[in-house]
Amino acid sequence: MNIQALITECIKNKRSAQQQLYNAYADTMLTVCYRYTRNIHDAEDVLQIGFVKVFKNIAQFNNQGELGAWIRRIMVNSSLDYIKKHSRYNKELVFEEINLHQVSTDNPDVKLLAQDIIELIRELPFGYQTIFNLIGVEGYSHAEAAQMLNISEQTSRSQYSRARASLIKQIQQRSSKPENFKNYV
Template identity: 40%
Template structure:
């Protein structure tokens, strides 16, 4: 069955199609939620809530982006809402695909080869919360500033500023690690 057909059937409240769509995306969406949340059960709850919201708002899906991208945004928003409600810190990341490697050299966003992925994870978790969200959404989730501004309900200028400041703080943390002055 084609993706479009499944979505159309889901819009008609076809439970079998909803289960099929859920099974297709639940693992990937759990990984996204787990990047934000410390507890596996919390991540599962957020994914469930995201699917409920997606199925109730499916009529708003216009296929301008893939269904997976649309659903991912719901999961990210639900995760951030959960964190805001509980005022929890961001979790250590298990799978990270940082844009750091892909950034142009003139961006002055370079880290030493001796810095490990674990060092980056620890450093991100040490950032102030307002920088953690923007850094994580931009570097790890791949959102642009317009999307981040919508997700966090801040201006694009604030997103750019917080990312810039967060990257400076992150680099300082990583430089301290490299120089051995951090434990």
């Protein structure tokens, strides 16, 4: 079934079409949700919440862009809503207003696999991780991230800068010890 026919059937609340859409995007979207949560169980909860929103609002998809990108945005927003609502995340999601010096744009002389980078991002403090995911991974602007998290654009910039600096430091430290990375290239 083509995408437009699938969307039409989902608008009609056809369970088979909804299942097909879910099966097509669930694995990818679970990865998105997991980047924002602290464990797979929370990520699965967010995935379910997100797909309820997808099916509820699929008639609003206007075919201006890819369906996967539209679903991804819903998953990111659902993830942010989830971490804002749950107290265990609220304690960790702290953003500090600070002024920083410009971070060096030098790249470490090391090649890491995507899984290694994902693990390093997950080791960041939760606020840094959230900002880095929004800006560095999802491609949102600082203005968009600030609005989504109800923080200032300057806070978004400073948190991203600190997250990036922390990642560079982690990569540089670990690159001098390649045995720390089983997938070191």
